[in-house]
Amino acid sequence: MSLDKLKQIITDVMKEVDVVIGYKQGFDPLHATPCFITKPEQVDQVIWNPLCVQNLASYLTSLKKKVGVIVKGCDSRTIVQFMQEGLIDRSKVVVIGIPCTGVVSVRKVLEKVKHEPIEEVKFSDDGMVIVKTPSGETKMALSEVAPDKCETCQYPTPVLYDHLAGEPITSTKDPQSVFKDIEEFDKKSLEEKKAYWEKEFDRCIRCYACRNACPMCVCQDSCIAESREPHWVSQKSNLTEKMMFHMIHALHLAGRCVECGECERACPMGIPVNKLKRKINSDMKVLFGYEPGVKPEDKPPMFTFSVEEKNIEEHKL
Amino acid sequence: MSEVGPKELRIVGFLCNWCSYGGADTAGVSRFKQPTDLRIIRVPCSGRVDPLFVVKALLNGADGVLVSGCHPRDCHYSDGNFYARRRLEMLKRLLPFLGIDDKRFHYTWISASEGQRWQQTVTDFTKQIHKLGPLHSGKEAQQ
Numbered sequence: 001m002s003l004d005k006l007k008q009i010i011t012d013v014m015k016e017v018d019v020v021i022g023y024k025q026g027f028d029p030l031h032a033t034p035c036f037i038t039k040p041e042q043v044d045q046v047i048w049n050p051l052c053v054q055n056l057a058s059y060l061t062s063l064k065k066k067v068g069v070i071v072k073g074c075d076s077r078t079i080v081q082f083m084q085e086g087l088i089d090r091s092k093v094v095v096i097g098i099p100c101t102g103v104v105s106v107r108k109v110l111e112k113v114k115h116e117p118i119e120e121v122k123f124s125d126d127g128m129v130i131v132k133t134p135s136g137e138t139k140m141a142l143s144e145v146a147p148d149k150c151e152t153c154q155y156p157t158p159v160l161y162d163h164l165a166g167e168p169i170t171s172t173k174d175p176q177s178v179f180k181d182i183e184e185f186d187k188k189s190l191e192e193k194k195a196y197w198e199k200e201f202d203r204c205i206r207c208y209a210c211r212n213a214c215p216m217c218v219c220q221d222s223c224i225a226e227s228r229e230p231h232w233v234s235q236k237s238n239l240t241e242k243m244m245f246h247m248i249h250a251l252h253l254a255g256r257c258v259e260c261g262e263c264e265r266a267c268p269m270g271i272p273v274n275k276l277k278r279k280i281n282s283d284m285k286v287l288f289g290y291e292p293g294v295k296p297e298d299k300p301p302m303f304t305f306s307v308e309e310k311n312i313e314e315h316k317l
Numbered sequence: 318m319s320e321v322g323p324k325e326l327r328i329v330g331f332l333c334n335w336c337s338y339g340g341a342d343t344a345g346v347s348r349f350k351q352p353t354d355l356r357i358i359r360v361p362c363s364g365r366v367d368p369l370f371v372v373k374a375l376l377n378g379a380d381g382v383l384v385s386g387c388h389p390r391d392c393h394y395s396d397g398n399f400y401a402r403r404r405l406e407m408l409k410r411l412l413p414f415l416g417i418d419d420k421r422f423h424y425t426w427i428s429a430s431e432g433q434r435w436q437q438t439v440t441d442f443t444k445q446i447h448k449l450g451p452l453h454s455g456k457e458a459q460q
Contacts, residue, residue, distance in 0.1 A: 186414055194416025232373070240376050243415075247372045254368075254407055276414070283410045287403075302407070305399035307390065312406045315423060317441040 003048055006070075006098070006165040010043050013068040013094050013163065020068035020096075021059055023052040030106055030118040030131070034059075048165075049123055050103045050142060055260045057082070058215035066092045072100040074149060076158030077258040077293025078215045084298055085256070087218060097161030099169045104129060105147040107270065112145065113138050149261040149274075152178045159294055179282040182275070197243070203269040204242040210273045211249055213266035216256050224248060250276040255284045255301040258293035287311045326380040326446055328355045330439075331370060333363045333398075336387035339429030341439075349436040352443040355383065362386065363424075364397025368408040371422055375412075378453060381446035384424040385438070391428065398426065420445055421452060 010020050019038050024045040026033035032051040037043060048070075056069050057078035071079065076097060082088040113133050120132035127142045143150075154175055157168040185193070208225065211217045224232045225245050232248060233241050249263070257277035264274045284290045288301040288311070332338040338359050344351060360366055363386025371382045384405060386398040405424040412419045423442055427435050 190413065190416050190418055192416075193414065197415055232369070244373060244376055247376075247415075248369060250411075251368050251372070251408070254404075276411070279414045280407060280411060283407060287406065302400075302403060305396060305403055307399065309402060309406075312402060315409070315425070317423060317425075317438065317445060 002166075003046070006048055006096075007043050007046055009096055009163045009165055010037065010046060010068070010070075011040065013096060014040060014043070016066070017068040017094055018065035019063070020070070021056045022046045022070045023048065023054070023056075028118050029121045030109060048098065050101075050129070051106070051121070053103045053106065053147070053265060055213075055215055055262050058213070058262065060088050060093060061215075061218050062220070066094075068094040068096060070096045070098060071158050071161070072098055072103070073153065073155040073158050074100075074258070074260050076160050077155065078260060079293075080160055080296050081216065081256060081258050081293040081300075083296040084293075084300055085303070094163070095158065095161045097158030097164045099157045099164070099166045101127075101156065101169070102142055102146050102150045102153070104142065104145045105265070107265075108145040108147075109140070112140055147261055147265065148181075149259060152180075154178065155294075160296065179278065179285075182279050182282050185275070186279070198239060200271050201242045201246060202239055203271055204246070205269060206237070206242060206245060207268060208245075209266040209268060210263035210271075213262040214249070214253070215260060215262065216253055216258065217249070219252075246273065246276065249273070250280065253277050254280045255288075255290060256292055257281055325354045326443075326451060327378060328381040328383060328443060328446055329374045329379045330355045330357045330383040330385065331360050331363070331366045332357055332384075333365075333386040333393075334359055334361050335393035336391065336429050337363075337385035337427045337435070340385075340427040340431045340435040343429060343432030344435040344439075347432045349432060351436055351439050354443050354446070355439055362392065362394050362397035363401035364392070364394065364399075366401055366405070368404050371405075371408060375417060375421065375452065380449075380452045381421045381423075381442065383438070383442050384422075385427050385435075386424075388426040388428055391426075417452070418449060420449060 013020055019036050022035055022037060023032045024035035025047055034054055034056055035045055055075045055078060057071055057075045079095060083090055109131060113131050116133040116135060118133060122130040129140050129142055131138045152173055154171050156171055225248050233244050259278060261274055267273055284301055290301045332341060366384050374382050386401055389398055392398045409419050409422055412422055425438055
């Protein structure tokens with residue numbers, strides 16, 4: 001995909017929308033940041049490389065204007081899910097899709113270079129990332145530092161777009177192994193699983209970054225994690241309250257999570273928060289044959305019912 | 318006195334106003350003997366039961382949670398229990414993933430006339446929870 005082609009598309013789209021959301025260089029060479037383009041001269045700021053990790057579709061529900069938005073394959077599922085739930089007016093959104101060959105996890109790169117200051121980041125054509133720090137150059141494969149979601153990515157090409165910058169690519173990842181890690185984890189004993197989550201959630205500092213980054217968390221100021229009436233979670237800093245908060249997030253995303261991985265990316269403590277939602281998604285697939293954010297005409301399973309549930313059997317005591 | 322064991326455990330029951338609460342009442346009026354570990358919370362419909370109610374109860378000291386509503390197709394509000402069925406099934410599959418035994422949570426359908434069935438369900442569920450023992454150690458409960 002060429003950057004010039006992307007810029008050309010943005011310039012064209014600019015004529016019909018108020019703002020285009022894209023990526024620009026962030027505070028250091030390792031970070032990209034979202035940018036809001038309202039004037040033609042700002043188009044030159046736009047960049048595209050594997051550092052463009054953010055899900056820009058997250059902004060759509062809070063913007064009233066006509067918006068053009070750049071999406072990767074995974075981000076495009078967010079837009080489809082918004083459409084299923086009637087959260088956006090599709091006529092006010094112009095989707096610029098980018099076929100994505102994988103992004104990097106900034107956290108994984110920083111771990112590789114031992115958190116040294118970054119001087120330069122380069123990407124070679126054969127899928128290598130070259131990071132320059134004061135102590136020299138480190139070369140790593142893109143697949144080594146990819147976030148977990150890229151390892152099982154089924155939708156490298158956006159599932160929905162108005163303009164596509166580049167040629168569509170098809171996934172080479174096995175669709176059967178998408179939930180392999182979840183199945184593996186579920187085989188562990190109850191004690192092991194309990195101990196795992198207690199260890200993970202104990203680190204939570206309740207900053208709510210996972211919720212704020214989540215594109216599907218659309219309650220905004222009415223989130224029940226912060227309301228006093230009803231008082232679902234207190235200010236106490238104990239494991240029970242932390243667990244409760246994460247359960248609120250997981251259950252409110254039941255059958256809605258598009259697995260963009262923004263919650264895990266935003267978490268400052270490195271808690272695998274997406275795991276709970278992926279477990280629910282794997283059950284949604286088994287019970288209702290449903291996958292969030294794929295077909296705009298689908299209905300999320302928790303929003304509907306069928307009188308005879310094919311895959312739910314009555315439980316006996 | 319409890320029939321199943323000397324020490325009572327805490328079981329929370331969410332019963333729909335129209336069927337299961339009536340069923341429990343029928344059992345009471347008919348003087349069927351029941352274990353006393355269950356504390357009933359009456360809700361307008363099983364569709365009112367947010368899966369978070371169950372999670373909150375289990376995380377904050379309950380040893381077991383029972384949800385009961387009208388039989389499918391018999392809902393007073395015509396489709397509340399259909400929604401409940403999907404949500405509760407989702408939750409039942411999620412609990413073991415968190416390390417909570419899914420035997421601690423049960424959902425079922427009991428009509429207002431089924432006093433006998435109510436008695437059976439409460440007795441069996443209470444027995445099941447007693448077999449599993451308390452969910453929380455004393456230390457956690459103090460937090």
